[in-house]
Amino acid sequence: MKKTLLFLTFTLIVAASCTQNKKDDFSFIGWTTSEEINGDVNNLLNFNDSQFNLSNSSDLALGYSEQDFWIKLVLNKPVNPNEEVILEFSNPMLNEIQIYSSEGTLLKDLGRINFEWNDRATFFNQFKLPSHVGQTFYVKVNSFGNNNVPINLVDSTDENWTLDERNVFFGIYFGIILAMFIYNMFLWVSTKENIYGLYISYIFFVGLTQGILGGYVDSYFFPDNDYLKKYSFYLSTVMVNIVGIYYSLRFLNIKKMSPNIFKVGLTIIGVYFFILLAFLFDFGIGQLKIRLLQIFLGIVPSYLLGISLYSLRKGYRPAKFFLFSWFLLICSMVIFLLSDLNILPHNFLTNYIFTIGSIFEALLLSFALADKINILKKEKEAEQIEKLRVLRENEDLIKEQNTKLEEKVRIRTDELEQAVRNLQNTQSQLVSQEKMASLGQLTAGIAHEINNPINFVSSNIAPLKRDIKDIMEVIEFYRASASKEFSPETKKEAKKLEEDLELDYVLDEVEQLLKGMEDGAKRTVEIVKGLRLFSRVDEQDIKKVDLHDGINSTIILLNSSIPGKIRIVRDYGELPMVECLAGKINQVFMNIINNAVHALADNLDKIADPVITIRTRALPDQVKIEIEDNGPGMPEHVRQRIFEPFFTTKPVGKGTGLGLSIVYSIIENHKGTLEVVTEEGQGTSFIISLPIYQNIPKYD
Incomplete structure (x- = not known):
């Protein structure tokens, strides 16, 4: 590019130097x-x-x-x-x-x-x-x-142009200028791009200047106006520079690239406005305005060339056409100026070089503008693609945000549902605790009230047996004495009386009744003891407890509701004393064993040998209790929900759905675990793990 520009400059100057x-x-x-x-x-x-x-x-x-x-x-x-x-x-x-x-x-x-x-x-x-x-x-x-x-x-x-040849030359020139003007006017109207308006303004003043220079404008528009004949060329030259500089600044995006260079251009435009006003209103500065105009005609080409190179170096591609067009025009202006300063001779080339340069400038600027529009189209296409990409990203982001929002809503809903379940669970536990507390108090009261009369009965059985034994000795004595001393008739009457009273049977029956009374009293004492062990109303603090006693008392209390066909197998290992709330743990045993009894009782006709097996084992830091039945088991969807409050598989009126929920909470509060192993048709096993030591001062 640089070599081409230098070659053109040299060629034009050499050609202009040829004089006639x-x-x-x-x-x-x-x-x-x-x-x-x-x-x-x-x-x-x-x-x-x-x-x-x-x-x-x-x-x-x-x-x-x-x-x-x-x-x-x-x-x-x-x-x-x-x-x-x-x-x-x-x-x-x-x-x-x-x-x-x-x-x-x-x-x-x-x-x-x-x-x-x-x-x-x-x-x-x-x-x-x-x-x-x-x-x-x-x-x-x-x-x-x-x-x-x-x-x-x-x-x-000498070879000189004829008038017709000169007219043809300027006719071609004005035809090109007019074509560029109309074409870009159409583009301006259709695209509404102001850069086209600046371009057509520029080529209008360029064409006007050349028309004045050739004498055509003077002849057609103001043939009798000496003022315009003298000053029109300078006025149009000023306007060409004003519009051309501003068009160049806008076209090359100088304001965006360098505000300081843009301000220099505006300053030069301001000087040209001053020169324009000096021509129009004659400030009394005489030839100074002409000298000032010629000075800036020398400065402006360098400035335009500089901003073109600057824009091109910044990567603005249309500046290449712009630089080339301005270079040709600048060369023509310089040659014209040198001829005007009498440095170069006046000949055809120097006189009309500015006209020839402006033709190429108009064409190249039009090409540059077209290239700029192509770039703008590509930029708009790229911008549209970028907008589509951003829209897609926004759409994806919105979808992602919606997904996250839905996930947050779901999590929040789950949290709320869990909170509701916890609230219901807490409520049910409070109700259950209140019921159990009342039941414990009632049980303790009943056990206390029964304990006194049963102790009375139990304590009187031994003296009663002793007294009856004494009476039996007296009767035996009387019977032995009667066989020796009674008359035959008396013996016969006594024998008949014994037969009527079935004395031997009565004596056997008394013995059996005493034995039954003794067994009943013992069993009643065991039941009362079981009630007292189960309720533990007087024990609100964590204490060391023998879990086997709690299991046994629970079985005693449930004995009346256990069908005779169901066997209870106790597989006890050696357990240490465990720190816990005995009443709460007994409640756990009661619910689980009772559920196992119901599961077996509802399917006695399908199970040949219904068995509930209770195993206990000691581990290093905890104990494990397993309550297993060989009942029908549970499907997976039921197993997943058995610890939810108010969930039950029993008919309406037979279950509240709170038992296992309370059991789970009790085990959890004891820092233990509760595991369910079940399979449909294979029975169910509840595995309870409790730590031996709780390490807490009080159970809340």
């Missing part, structure tokens, strides 16, 4: 100012050659001044009547050119102010020299800007 000017066509070239001759051409005729400022070149650089300059030209040889010799002033920016003969006669008016559309001479600032006026000519020139007066003699052998 021929200094040896003139034997004398001198100039003076209107002030020196008091503005009168007749005074100029009396000037000696020594009074003129001599020039060694036919390209006169007269500087910045609003006054008129007078030039004296002397041809090397007279004009041949058979040849067409043309005097040409090849600077289209000269406002006024007046050619006088050596006698002071006005021969021709040329320049921008005197432009005539159909006059080729005024169009090209050319004057066909007549042969009868001699070899000396006086020329009056003025320009609002820099007074550069390139003077050429063109003969019939």
